[in-house]
Amino acid sequence: MKVELQNLTKIFPSRNKKEGGADVVAVNNFTFTIPDGKLVGLLGPSGCGKSTTLYMICGLQKPSSGKLLFGDDDVTNLPPESRGVGLVFQNYALYPHMTVKQNIMFPLQNLKGADKLSKDEMLDRAYNVAKIVQIDELMERKPSELSGGQQQRVAIARALVKMPRVLLLDEPLSNLDARLRLQTREEIKRIQKETRITTVFVTHDQEEAMSISDMIVVMKLGVVQQIGKPQDVYNSPANLFVAKFLGTPPINVFRGEVKNGKLHIGDEIVMDVKGVADQEVTVGIRPEGFILKADGPFTCNMQNVEVMGRDVSIVSTHECSLNETIRSIIDADNDVNPEAKTVRFALKPNKVFLFNKETEERIYVEEK
Amino acid sequence: MANNSMVESRHPWKAWVYLAPALVLLLVFTVWPIINTVRMAFLENYSGLKAAGGAHFRFGIGNFKKVLEYKRFLQCMKNTVIICFLTVPISTMLALLISVALNSIKWFQKFLQTVFFLPYVTNSIAIGMVFAAMFNIVGSFYGTENELIVTAGIINNVIEFFGGHAVNWINYGSTYAANITVMVIYIVWNALPFKILILLGGLQSVNKQYYDAAKVDGTSRRRIFTRITVPLLSPMIAYVVITGFIGGFKEYTSIVGIFGENMGPADDKGRLNTMVGFIYDSLSTNSQGRASAAALILFGLILIVTILQLWVSKKKVHY
Numbered sequence: 188m189k190v191e192l193q194n195l196t197k198i199f200p201s202r203n204k205k206e207g208g209a210d211v212v213a214v215n216n217f218t219f220t221i222p223d224g225k226l227v228g229l230l231g232p233s234g235c236g237k238s239t240t241l242y243m244i245c246g247l248q249k250p251s252s253g254k255l256l257f258g259d260d261d262v263t264n265l266p267p268e269s270r271g272v273g274l275v276f277q278n279y280a281l282y283p284h285m286t287v288k289q290n291i292m293f294p295l296q297n298l299k300g301a302d303k304l305s306k307d308e309m310l311d312r313a314y315n316v317a318k319i320v321q322i323d324e325l326m327e328r329k330p331s332e333l334s335g336g337q338q339q340r341v342a343i344a345r346a347l348v349k350m351p352r353v354l355l356l357d358e359p360l361s362n363l364d365a366r367l368r369l370q371t372r373e374e375i376k377r378i379q380k381e382t383r384i385t386t387v388f389v390t391h392d393q394e395e396a397m398s399i400s401d402m403i404v405v406m407k408l409g410v411v412q413q414i415g416k417p418q419d420v421y422n423s424p425a426n427l428f429v430a431k432f433l434g435t436p437p438i439n440v441f442r443g444e445v446k447n448g449k450l451h452i453g454d455e456i457v458m459d460v461k462g463v464a465d466q467e468v469t470v471g472i473r474p475e476g477f478i479l480k481a482d483g484p485f486t487c488n489m490q491n492v493e494v495m496g497r498d499v500s501i502v503s504t505h506e507c508s509l510n511e512t513i514r515s516i517i518d519a520d521n522d523v524n525p526e527a528k529t530v531r532f533a534l535k536p537n538k539v540f541l542f543n544k545e546t547e548e549r550i551y552v553e554e555k
Numbered sequence: 556m557a558n559n560s561m562v563e564s565r566h567p568w569k570a571w572v573y574l575a576p577a578l579v580l581l582l583v584f585t586v587w588p589i590i591n592t593v594r595m596a597f598l599e600n601y602s603g604l605k606a607a608g609g610a611h612f613r614f615g616i617g618n619f620k621k622v623l624e625y626k627r628f629l630q631c632m633k634n635t636v637i638i639c640f641l642t643v644p645i646s647t648m649l650a651l652l653i654s655v656a657l658n659s660i661k662w663f664q665k666f667l668q669t670v671f672f673l674p675y676v677t678n679s680i681a682i683g684m685v686f687a688a689m690f691n692i693v694g695s696f697y698g699t700e701n702e703l704i705v706t707a708g709i710i711n712n713v714i715e716f717f718g719g720h721a722v723n724w725i726n727y728g729s730t731y732a733a734n735i736t737v738m739v740i741y742i743v744w745n746a747l748p749f750k751i752l753i754l755l756g757g758l759q760s761v762n763k764q765y766y767d768a769a770k771v772d773g774t775s776r777r778r779i780f781t782r783i784t785v786p787l788l789s790p791m792i793a794y795v796v797i798t799g800f801i802g803g804f805k806e807y808t809s810i811v812g813i814f815g816e817n818m819g820p821a822d823d824k825g826r827l828n829t830m831v832g833f834i835y836d837s838l839s840t841n842s843q844g845r846a847s848a849a850a851l852i853l854f855g856l857i858l859i860v861t862i863l864q865l866w867v868s869k870k871k872v873h874y
Contacts, residue, residue: 247771267770267771268770268774276768278764280768282765282786285786293774294772297773
């Protein structure tokens with residue numbers, strides 16, 4: 188089932204209009220088609236409208252304007268129960284007084300009329316879905332007797348049991364500890380692949396989104412910044428916000444200037460940038476975009492070196508840097524002298540992005 | 556650890572000094588009266604006056620026998636039990652509905668909350684007098700069958716406005732059923748605010764996401780109420796039911812509020828008396844032994860009912 192968002196907008200009216208409070212535009216003109224059977228991550232910092240978008244798809248919130256289609260059905264004005272969506276809440280919202288089995292069967296017991304199931308059919312479906320999420324041995328337990336990861340699976344099972352057309356996950360991993368998070372995100376990916384249900388999930392954790400999504404949507408203050416495959420978005424961010432938001436450690440940002448097709452940072456000419464008009468720019472360099480080179484064109488002041496097994500992280504400073512420190516990751520084979528005063532780098536052109544100083548939009552450099 | 560116990564044991568008497576004011580008050584006004592009540596209940600022919608005169612009395616269960624043989628006491632017990640088993644379920648159910656309704660509205664919520672809370676801060680004798688006036692019949696009423704009943708109470712006015720017949724609620728010649736009806740309405744109304752307060756507090760602490768989840772699953776309102784709201788509120792419901800029963804067994808002031816010290820209509824004084832009323836009456840006639848025995852019987856009843864409720868709630872209440 189493909190999901191189509193057409194100019195979806197949500198405006199929350201101001202609480203204190205008399206005192207001149209402005210309306211809050213939580214989601215602004217969101218247009219996007221979620222392809223059938225894909226896993227899509229809505230990504231952004233808190234307050235960016237990603238949860239509101241999810242709730243609009245779910246039907247718990249009504250869009251102020253715009254349309255929402257599931258396949259060819261217009262569901263914009265349908266209540267949640269008629270849309271065929273399954274929603275997994277951030278804190279799972281499992282009914283604490285019911286066993287796992289009762290929790291999973293609860294949505295089935297609500298079915299009416301022609302959809303009504305016999306008790307055996309309900310049990311059958313509950314056990315089937317429990318097997319998919321691997322909790323079929325916990326069916327008689329209460330949620331309080333389960334670990335966070337198990338609760339999460341129960342919540343997914345409860346959402347899946349009515350065979351929804353679209354599965355929605357609200358910050359599915361935020362309540363889990365680091366180790367469980369890794370495990371569960373693979374689990375979600377597996378379940379999604381197995382059931383082939385179009386899935387939308389919301390997260391503020393870019394790593395989480397990058398690792399399991401088929402596509403990610405980066406949002407900021409209600410406005411979609413970029414949509415694409417995770418790697419594409421990472422490799423070619425559309426603006427400074429996206430560049431900064433994706434990647435750990437985060438991208439290093441510098442003040443720079445383009446003169447005669449050369450990029451200057453401070454006094455140094457660090458790179459050729461063909462086809463870019465002369466102007467002041469903001470430069471983003473990914474941590475892995477640095478190459479340690481004794482006669483490299485880019486000189487930074489060495490601060491310290493962190494060896495992390497596989498690779499080495501050099502922390503340095505530069506007068507033009509907009510971050511406090513510059514973090515560059517290089518191969519551990521390189522011999523770095525932490526006592527040195529300065530460190531010199533060459534830059535990988537495909538890891539260096541130029542942005543307009545005012546609009547922060549990307550300035551694309553011609554390929555050689 | 557060793558260090559710790561050193562600190563603890565250095566001046567153990569200090570702790571007792573600090574505790575003394577509270578302990579002394581508790582001993583004098585709570586512990587001793589309880590012990591003395593038990594003692595007096597088992598002392599036959601005991602009365603404050605006789606004791607002062609050095610009369611002889613002996614231990615035995617005579618007081619209990621006497622109390623249980625008393626027709627008046629059995630009537631009091633019946634009244635108390637009827638009032639309990641009618642008012643507690645009704646007021647709990649009403650409070651539940653009202654608090655769910657209050658919780659779901661946005662407009663006037665604070666205002667209505669205040670309205671519902673008013674009986675709690677109003678003197679129950681005063682409320683009783685107002686109720687008595689509302690259910691009253693004023694006029695020349697002699698109780699003969701041919702007498703025209705002149706109604707002035709607002710309740711009878713309303714009944715007659717809708718074409719019904721005026722009912723003699725609480726006056727001379729009224730029936731027991733009419734009396735109990737008035738009492739139940741009054742006690743329920745009086746008990747609502749506390750219950751609403753507790754249940755509304757419980758409702759407001761229920762995570763809203765349970766309702767969102769239910770909504771996504773297309774749960775009907777009734778099922779949301781019975782399968783989600785009530786179970787999640789069950790600890791509070793158990794609390795208001797248990798305290799409601801304890802309060803109900805101790806019912807006394809509301810009878811006084813409506814019927815005055817007669818504890819019943821003028822032609823049948825004491826008809827609506829309760830167990831606490833019986834204890835009070837016994838004390839005022841200097842029958843401390845009987846009063847103590849009745850108090851222990853009341854205590855036993857409350858204990859049994861509470862244990863039963865705790866036993867039921869262990870199975871039904873989700874914490």
